Structure formats: C-alpha cells, structure tokens
Amino acid sequence: MACQLAALAVAKHLAGVDSGLQGRVLSQDSRTLQTQVHELSRIPHCPACGTPPQPVQTPLQLVSRPVTFAHDGGHRATAPEQTLKRYQHLVSPITGVVTELTAVHRMNGMAPVVVAGHNPAFRIERLASLKHSLRNASSGKGMTHTQAKVSALCEALERYSGEYTGTELRRSASYRELGADAIHPNAVMGYSAQQYTQREQWNARQSRFNGVPEPLEDDARIDWSPVWSPTEQRHKYLPTQLLYHAAPAAAGCRTSYARTCSNGNAAGNHLEEAVLQGFLELVERDAVALWWYNRLKKPGVVVESFGETHLLDLQAQHQSIGRELWALDITSDLGIPTFVALSRLSTGAPEHILLGLGCHLDARIALQRAFAELNQMLGLAYSGGSGELSIHDHETLTWLTQATRDKQPYLAADERVPPKQRSDFPPRHSGDLLEDIKLCQRIVEQKGLELLVLDQTRADVQLPVVKVIVPGLRHFWARFAPGRLYDVPVKMGWLQRPLREEELNPIPVFF
16 A cells, blocks of 8 residues: 555656645555655755755844743743744654654653653664663653643754754864964863873763863864854854764864763754853853852752742652652852752662752742753653663662762751742843843853853754853863862852862762
C-alpha cells in the first residue's frame, strides 16, 4: 500500500496536480494504516537548496517589547499556546529538528515534566547515555502541560541552534593579533593557574562538566567569532570553540582551548525574551557558585508569603512521598532575586538531595522557576516510575547516595537570620523586556563588567536564540580563577576573609 501511495503522489506531480506534499513527507504506519504529514524545513546554507547566503556581521537590534504573559516561569511577549502552535511543525521523528515530546512519569500528580528527543549539545552514542545525567536531555518544566511542552521544545531548539555547522562568521587570528578586539576565553571560563597546571588530574576524573582545556597561547592561531557588546556598542571577538557546541579551535585542529556550554544560551519568542533569559541564567549560575563553593549559610524563604498556591501544593506533594522541601535565598551582590529549592528524603540516609534553581527580576517568578526545576529534577531522577533512581552518572549518584543536610550544612537555612518574605523583594521589572534588559546591563556595568550577546538564530528554525556572555561572572562548575568567587563574599560581609582555593567546596557542582 505504501508503494501505491508513493506511485500515486509521483503520478500527480508529473501530471501537474497539486498533491499537497510540496515541502512535506507523508508516512504510513503499516500496523494501523494511519498516515502522518511531516513538514520539511529548508536549510538556506545547504548547497542543494540553492546558493548559500553569506553571513553578515550586524549590530544587535532590540526593540520595546511589552510583557503580555507572566503567569508561569517567566515574562513573555507571547502565550505558550501560541508558541507551541508556531513551532510544533519542527517536531517529527522523520524530518523534525526535535524527534518527539514525551511526558515523564509524574509522581503523585506533580507538575508536568516533558523531555524533547535528545540533547544535541552532548553526543549520544548509546541508549545508556540518555540516562547519564540529570541535564542530558532537553527537558521542560512548567505548572501546566502546555508550558512544560513549550519549555522542552524551546530548549531543544536552543541547543540545536548552538551547534556548530561551519557556516558561522569566523576570523582566523591569534589573541595577540586581535588586540583590544579580542576577549581571552579564560576571562569567560574562569580556570585558575593551579587548575591548568593540574589539568591532567582534573580530566582523569572523566567528569562530564568539570574538565580543563589547554591554555591558549597568545600567538596560537584559532578561529574567532564576533559578539555584540551593548556596553561598548561594537563587535568583539571570542573563540568560536567557546561559542558553539562541537566547534574546532581551527580547521584541522583537534586541540581544545575552550569548553563550550549552554550557560547564557536562551530561546524566546523574540530576541528580547531570549536576551533577558540568557542574562538571568548567568546571574543564577554566578549566585550558585558563590554560595556553593564558599559553603555559605543562606536565609530560608517563607514560601507561604508569596501567595502561590501551587508552590504550597508542591510542598505537600513532596511530603506525601516522604520528602521535605525548602528554599534558600542565594541572591548575590547583583541584587537580582535568586533562589535554590531543595528536597530530601526525610526517612534518613540516603537522602537523595535534589536542587532546583531560579532567578528573575520578579521574585515570585524566580521562586516559581526554582520549584519547577526541582520538580523537573525529581521527575528525571525517578523517571522509571518505580520509585528507584533512574540516574547512572557517577558524580550524580555519589551525591544522591552520600550527601546529607548534616554533612553539607550550607544546604540548610541559616537560623541566625529571619527567613525571607516576599516583601523583602521589591519589584525590579518594568513590564517591558527592553527596559528590563537595560536595567540588567546597568547592574553589571556598575560592577565593572561588560554585557555581550551572540545571535545564534538559525534560518531553518526561526526561533530567536542567543548566547549571552558577561566575562567575570562565574559558572557554577569548578572554575577557580581569582575574582568574584573570592571577593564578593567578603565585600558582602558573608565571610571575614577570602577562602584559599584549597578551602573551596571539594564537591564540584554536578548538574
């Protein structure tokens, strides 16, 4: 029957009759005889589709973008239902950028978690790799199933857009040749001299997140790509290898001088959404690094004061499966509300401690995001539905089976200070995404830092995607160079003196 359908479609085409399959693929399930249409997305830089356009270096143009949706996980200019309708055609097991959107098992009716195919930011060589870590899949969270689907879809498209294709703007040069136009990769990565010296020992641990690349010599010729500096209103250059997943340092070069990651990568209905979300992710990870590696005691949070019923419902649901859920305020010197939500088994060791992070100019949204990500981690950790852990990554398993709140007291609320109420976080958002971006830019510039943005939007996807970079802000992975990691806790009065590198938390962030 499939052959007959194909022959009929060819005959219609030869006869000049519109078969409705232009730019589409029709599949048939031989078991159910159901047919399905799959949309094809034209890739402009594919030579088979025509003459590939030359990439053009242009300034980043942002416009006023009023917020019209602020109910679940962020401030948006478009509701999630509209976003899903606009990009649903990119989901297909045959032609899709995303192969599928699959709901993860929901424990006790908790908020939905959706996984989108696989995450192309990591090379998946076998089925077991899909279970390798909590963040390996492109997964989505939200208080509604639609929001979770949109979140998963956009994360998968974000990761796809950040993949190296060879069509990106590149310039071959050395760091010395570029002079003031170049930013050294370690100004972004933040490895210490000791970590570079002990690079072989770090890499021997085979951590998926906490490896150390080779140091970049000033005269080494590599590929650099332009990023836009709203701070200086001009383009600067960062190594292409730092900006795109799987990019080589240069043609034919197998040396790794820079470790790319998704920190600061974000998608949105518009560029303004993406830029704001990418920036907030940088602030979130920076705040986590300050708290985690200095093992700082932080204030708890009175969740009830936020008036969010679904957050209280999540606490009750965790309690119903024998877990205790609480939150800490880890807001940094940048003053943008940042929370970590934590959950542990209350029946004794192992406690299977899980964490979720959230950061936003609106403290309510920040706490929502932390709870939603914690719920996402819980869903992925127990995705088999049996109540047993579904994680096989060594670092994650070590944490889940050995960490306890007593052994890691920085996970508990600081009882010496009163817990934070919603009234402790006055609104900092304006109702317009552009104005919020300008505020964020002023915040980092007041700290002597610079805002950088790379537009990674792909023509075949057309979902706005950016990578936001602020050299000097810290990643939450093990990156121990001098700077904010040591200075801010002292300036804020959290520590009396800066810790030495060997005094930092010996457990690197594992997610």
